[in-house]
Amino acid sequence: MRLPVCNFDLESDMLCPNCQARLDRGEITQFDIEFSKLMLKKEEEYPRLENLVILKAAKAGARLILVVKKKNKELLLSEESLIHELIEQFGELIVIEGPTKLRTVVREFIFPANEVGVNNLYSPDGTKESIVMLREEDRERIKFSKDELRIIVSAVMGESVLFEYQDDRRKLMKEEEIKDEFEQRMKELEEHRAR
């Protein structure tokens, strides 16, 4: 089995300089390491998993998200008793095939809807944050809330990904307009009184 961390590191319980650097950069997480250890043990019980390639493991609330290499999803899901074990231990299991581009991951979770667009923001320290815009009309069709989407997709991508519905923006604008209107009315009333 190929895992997000080298097998040798898992067996020796020490990260090689390469994996340590990837951990420091945030490309892999402590959970990737823990989960990889577990899966390496499971391989003894499930020898067919020798050919499985897991690119990323992430936990988002009561959900386990695994990114596996293309055409590996079936291989993993066919080990039904292992899948049951994982669900029992971690909660709902979501398996997607990588390598993962942001839009591919987003579409996996908002299916059958499509995103309107993605904006990237860079903070001064160089960290990237993406904001995915969704159509208000799709809100009912998307089975995750925007908070759930943020947690899941951020976990998979290893960076902050926020979700907004277009209407939320319009609502914000409306509140501003309402405030303006209110202030305008107050001004009129004041002027009226002053006369």
Ligand SMILES: [Zn+2]
């Ligand atoms: Zn390593």
